[in-house]
Amino acid sequence: MTKFYEVRRRDGAARTGKLSVEENYIQTPLMLRVDTISKKKGELEVFNVENPNFDDLSSEEAWDAPRGVVLLPEVHPLFTKVKEAPMFADFFVLSFASNMLNSPRDFVRRVIDARNAIPPDVALWVPAIATAENAALMFYMGVDIIDDTNAVLKGCQGIYLMEEGEVRLNELDELPCNCRVCTSLSINALKQKNSKERASLLAKHNTLVLDKEVKKARACIRAGNLREYVEMRVRSSPFLTAVLRILDSEEEAYFERRTPVARNCIMMANTMESLKRTEVKRFASRVLERYEPPARKILLILPCSARKPYSTSPSHTRFIDAIAGYRGQIHELILTSPLGVVPRELEAVYPAAFYNIPVTGYWDAEEREWVSSCLRAYLERKMKNYDVVVAHLSGAYSEICALVAEDLGIEIAYTCEANEGTTSKEALNRLKERVAGLCDDKRRLSGFEMKMSMIKAMADFQFGPGAGRQLLGEEEEGGERLKINGKFPSFKLSSKGDVLARIVPEYGLLTLTVKGARRIEDLLSSYVVEIGDFAPKGSILAPGVVNAGEQIRVNDEVVFRGEKVFGVGRAKMSGWEMVESQKGMAVQVREVEEIE
Ligand SMILES: [Zn+2]
Structure with missing residues (x-):
């Protein structure tokens, strides 16, 4: 002590x-x-x-x-x-x-x-x-x-x-x-x-x-x-x-237990060692373990862009334009170093919207190997989700994709010729024609659908599979009118006038209100901090923590529960640290509700 x-x-x-x-x-x-x-x-x-x-x-x-x-x-x-x-x-x-x-x-x-x-x-x-x-x-x-x-x-x-x-x-x-x-x-x-x-x-x-x-x-x-x-x-x-x-x-485990889930600064991946960062490995494993792609017919693999989130970049604006009429049947997956694969719905999370790499067109062997392994693992697990794969890639991206496809025996339709840029007119036309040929009818992606799938994916990514579906409620029931306001990517989800969750682009996180947290309470067990018999104001200090989820990391969105209160806030130390520490701020409180 x-x-x-x-x-x-x-x-x-x-x-x-x-x-x-x-x-x-x-x-x-x-x-x-x-x-x-x-x-x-x-x-x-x-x-x-x-x-x-x-x-x-x-x-x-x-x-x-x-x-x-x-x-x-x-x-x-x-x-x-x-x-x-x-x-x-x-x-x-x-x-x-x-x-x-x-x-x-x-x-x-x-x-x-x-x-x-x-x-x-x-x-x-x-x-x-x-x-x-x-x-x-x-x-x-x-x-x-x-x-x-x-x-x-x-x-x-x-x-x-x-x-x-x-x-x-x-x-x-x-x-x-x-x-x-x-x-x-x-x-x-x-x-x-x-x-x-x-x-x-x-x-x-x-x-x-x-x-x-x-x-x-x-x-x-x-x-x-x-x-x-x-x-x-x-x-x-x-x-x-x-x-x-x-x-x-x-010492992966040592650093995994201590690395924040989000930061408000850009991660520079300039060296070979950057591929081995906890943030990179964690992102790749969460895409596999926690992310569930939306039900769409076509998987479209795209290259990354310098500007983040990708969809705000000039190249992605063009890709999206080319597939606009059919986007409701296409699932977009972005191939990138060092993160591997980034599903479109996760483009605003940390570190997907927060990294920078030197772009030279040259990929070294270790980088290829790592990115290939991410794509391979993704396709192995999620291929059953799709009928067909289209790759709009050139250069090393395309080579990586071809090798993985061959390994797995998957057929991929390529829409760029050798030595053709992905944003060239010819390539974009070919992309447009190809997806039109694969889809029987046009189906656009509505703004609401896009926002829903983003919030759902971010909730799963942060809290675990199922959290997104439960937060949004079963769409099939259709009894409830959800609203999503705000400008990309600062979306705000509400139901009957009550805000449930917000995307905070500065950290690449989804934050919950007490009302939002209540909806997924049973799924949040890994992110619960149990506190003593008191009502916290601005923060919860470590001695006030009775127990905390092992998975909680710095900047994680957490729920806290005590005899008197229920609330939401942001973790300022890892869950295990909250339990073992006698000093320091454990949770920054955002909203608290008294239990009657
Ligand atoms: Zn000196």
């Missing part, structure tokens, strides 16, 4: 938080200054759990400053005891952290095992190994505190640190930095200083570079783009690139 530390925001396993020290708040991720720790004793207290005062740590008494406990090595019996017999501490200090540098795998193991062994609401301090090069990656993994020990030591060794690595001072001809040390003197003046002064100046520069990196990482976590920053940062070192690749391939 923690008293002086609180996690504020989460971006994957990374967090920002605040540590209260002598009536001040310091932000995490934090770089501690080694000299201040030793000078100002009493600010932070660090205990070694093997010392005779170990019992003190199991009681809440005499705890008036941030308290840290040294996390013993994994082989020590007390390592796993930390969670079983909670210690009252605000942070844990990873022992023998320098062992992490033995191999990328050790680096991964030490941090992930430590983070898994301690409660989610305490901070983790990895001492003495931070550099400007590895700091962002450590924060990405869930480390909250580092220090400048290594930066100072390197200074004493005549080593000049930079964000992209280190260099010996005597190898430099000028100082490639604008910090207050490097702008105050020339490199020759620095080289001519006596060794003690030179070491101190270098240490100061090294610490400033590290501190700047910590500030940058904090800004990225707040903006929700630390992953992109880490992909860029690890490039300078094979060791750190290996760490990221091991995390992506071996």
